[in-house]
Amino acid sequence: QITLKESGPTLVKPTQTLTLTCSFSGFSLSSYGVGVGWFRQPPGKALEWLALLYWDGDKRYSPSLLSRLTIAKDTSKKQVVLSLTNMDPSDTATYFCARTFNSTFAVHWRIFDYWGQGTLVTVSS
Amino acid sequence: EIVLTQSPATLIVSPGDRATLSCRASQIVNHNNVAWYQQKLGQAPRLLIYDAFIRATGIPPRFSGRGSATDFTLTISSLQSEDFAVYYCQQYDNWPLTFGGGTKVEI
Numbered sequence: 001q002i003t004l005k006e007s008g009p010t011l012v013k014p015t016q017t018l019t020l021t022c023s024f025s026g027f028s029l030s031s032y033g034v035g036v037g038w039f040r041q042p043p044g045k046a047l048e049w050l051a052l053l054y055w056d057g058d059k060r061y062s063p064s065l066l067s068r069l070t071i072a073k074d075t076s077k078k079q080v081v082l083s084l085t086n087m088d089p090s091d092t093a094t095y096f097c098a099r100t101f102n103s104t105f106a107v108h109w110r111i112f113d114y115w116g117q118g119t120l121v122t123v124s125s
Numbered sequence: 126e127i128v129l130t131q132s133p134a135t136l137i138v139s140p141g142d143r144a145t146l147s148c149r150a151s152q153i154v155n156h157n158n159v160a161w162y163q164q165k166l167g168q169a170p171r172l173l174i175y176d177a178f179i180r181a182t183g184i185p186p187r188f189s190g191r192g193s194a195t196d197f198t199l200t201i202s203s204l205q206s207e208d209f210a211v212y213y214c215q216q217y218d219n220w221p222l223t224f225g226g227g228t229k230v231e232i
Contacts, residue, residue, distance in 0.1 A: 098170075107156070108175065110217035
């Protein structure tokens with residue numbers, strides 16, 4: 001059974017750095033084609049892709065947040081960590097992690113079939 | 126960046142109705158690299174369709190997708206009560222990955 005779960009602070013102050021952890025089970029991030037992505041969704045708004053980390057260490061970031069984002073993995077702990085610096089109230093959102101689709105076609109490794117429940121992060125002083 | 130525009134923003138329908146949701150891309154999406162997700166209130170997205178028309182595992186046949194180039198459609202042939210949700214399209218042809226603004230299907 002594949003599961004993912006996000007964890008981290010629910011409240012951060014402006015200018016602080018947000019660090020979120022995605023803990024997963026049921027798959028290995030060292031398996032060919034596997035990736036874990038991060039997304040966010042401000043209250044009442046649409047989904048936004050943030051970053052994606054693949055089994056081979058390849059990392060992709062949203063250009064609009066590139067200077068503030070870092071994604072990293074701890075394969076042995078089965079965790080993927082996302083850091084977002086210089087938090088602002090506009091970063092208030094539910095943050096999700098998700099696993100890439102299992103396929104022999106590389107382009108499908110940009111689709112997401114298993115998601116965590118999400119964690120709401122509020123930015124306020 | 127490929128911008129996806131979904132319409133309508135809200136679709137008001139009744140159980141048993143047919144619902145047609147549109148997703149228009151700002152440039153050609155090659156190889157129909159478009160996916161659709163369903164999101165219910167307070168839940169994570171659920172993958173419905175990929176490659177514009179292929180249903181993901183366990184998705185009932187009342188969900189169908191079609192389209193090419195810049196215009197893509199998700200159709201729900203006969204709405205069930207559990208289908209009332211927000212639907213998002215996603216393109217995975219180009220980086221960055223982008224989502225549409227969503228269509229809310231409500232009673």
